[in-house]
Amino acid sequence: MSDFPGTGSGPGAALPGADGPAGPGGGRRLRVLAAMSGGVDSAVAAARAAEAGHDVTGVHLALSANPQSFRTGARGCCTLEDSRDARRAADVIGIPFYVWDMAERFREDVVDDFVAEYAAGRTPNPCLRCNEKIKFAALLDKALALGFDAVCTGHYARVVDGPAGRELHRAVDAAKDQSYVLGVLDADQLARALFPLGDTPKELIREEAERRDLAVARKPDSHDICFIADGDTQGFLAQRLGTSPGDIVDTDGTKVGEHQGAYGFTVGQRKGLRIGRPAADGKPRYVLDVSPVDNRVTVGPAEALDVVALTGIRPRWCGPAPAGPGEYTAQLRAHGGEVPVTAELVDGELRVRLAEPARGIAPGQAVVLYEGTRVVGSATIAATERRSAARA
């Protein structure tokens, strides 16, 4: 039995297809594929899954491809160091370890989508997309086909058995909670997911990594988008979308500045507008709308950002889809707070009405609905309704 707190939430006692002796903690011994990024979280998650008695195999996903000068058909992975860190951790844990090449799928499903979303004036969340399309789709499918029962990651979230099946809940460490980027998982995906870190604060995870002799214990957290190594999202987009000069206009259509590409702006953005003239009222101006069709960026006062309702497309439910309107709290961006809402599924679209106006809501981001700590479901924000008539 573990010396460490919480050998895992949701190792599937109820998982189908699991056989073998019962593992510690009452769960069954599962064949688990642990996705190992080379960071401390996924390393400890894999170690906990192994310690819980599961048959764990580590996999590092090679997600970026660079052409290399020499070997025909070969590629150099820009994640070379991360893959070494992951391998080193797997060796210490004592589990088999492989590198799987998912660069092509990742480029198609995550990177190309990311660029296309920005080009369309939206603000995508690639982590969410990667969880939906890569980790709990391409990777999970391959894992299941190869005879694994579940995929384990270092996400901070909890999976628990509820009355209607498996439920996704926020992590106990609110500051590290990643349930928002997992809100796209459906019941089938949740049934195959293991998040062993959800019940532990991050600081304890680092201490635990030290105790486990994992060399990544003090490796800094990654904050940036993994495929934009230098953190320069604008440069990354400019390289792919080119420059396309256009106007920055006020809510009444008056030109107040110029931009090099509408894709470079996000609704709610204040910095980097480089508007020469101050607003008539002297107050700061924010991006209210990004319209790639006429290559126009509209700016205005903060109040004009107040959103009272929104429409979400591509709804995904972590359990059964709710019937009729319901009262929830909603998280409207990564690391954002919760706001009380009423939500209803109408003609396949999620209609969300906010109890209080909220700002900084960008199309392309996800709206994730919660009931207490439980994730109910999510949708991609397609349109917002502003309180004032300022919406361009």
Next chain:
Amino acid sequence: MPYLDHAATTPMLPEAISAVTAHLGSTGNASSLHAAGRRARRVVEESREALARALGARPSEVVLTGGGTESDNLAVKGLYWARRDADPARTRVLCSPVEHHAVLDAVHWLGDHEGAQVEFLPVDRYGRVHPEALRAAIEGGTGPGTVALVTVMWANNEVGTLQPVAELVETAHAYGIPVHSDAVQALGQVPVSFADSGLDAMTVTGHKIGGPYGIGALVLSRAFTPVPLLHGGGQERDVRSGTLDVPGAAGFAAAARIAVERQAVHAKETAALRDALVAAVRAAVPDAVLNGDPDPAGRLPANAHFSFPGCEGDALLMLLDARGIECSTGSACSAGVPQPSHVLLAAGAEPDLARASLRFSLGHTSTAADVEALAEAIGPVVERARNAGLASARR
């Protein structure tokens, strides 16, 4: 645990372990003039003589190195530089496309940084270079006078195909062009004689024949002095500086002596085991494709290399590993992503088949039980890997 990856490295022979450990406790730099140095030098020189006997070479032709990769680099770069220095017109390097990366990447480097014109020799579907093709390549382009060297391996490390080394040497020598061959995989499996081959330079290494890691040799004709990669104390004919590894030399020599002594018997026994392995795999997976020369006389006796249509090599490797069977896909990038075999691609295979391959290589510790374990596992493993391949193809 069935270990079917002897071509990657093979267990050390007890005699080699004894030879290494016997000298680990002794002090002495073989370049020193005092008694300790003389004792060390004696061990090194006796090892060199034993190696020379085993390799059909003269002791003065044996240059000790840090292993196969270093020997290949020394031969390819060193001979290129020396030949080009003697005549600036000599910038062509003729190379088989199925070489180990130690040769392939060295040759590419010469092309990228030293003005070499790299020309890959055509190979047949088994990955074999034919003497006529070499002759045509030498005669082609800017002509024989511009060829710096020819490099073609003795036996392929992935598919096991043997090259007609002596004939290739004869062909090149007709134009006065030196030939290097990487014989790392061949030594101990087929008869290897430097003198009989006519080669000018030949790479061998310790750990592939039951000797220690980190020591190898470039067998090098006295007619050539390659430009060194390592400058320093002037050891090894001034071609390879560095304090000599006394225990390593002793262990390498012990292993080479035994590998060559036992070669004929070992080849016969492993070939029988290999044939059983091939038959078992074919029985379990009827559409498995045996790569390399199907004629036993044309391939290494310990090698079996298959493509399994519809599978990914990494999935096969993982599933076999999970069953305790250790083998190889051939090559992986530095991060560990399996790559389509450049050998199979050069031999004309489709990229999908080149990704779907596994190499099983036998050695001195292999048993019938190893083959039986594989025979039992390979059918279900291939079936599962095929399902995974389908799952990956689905969107």
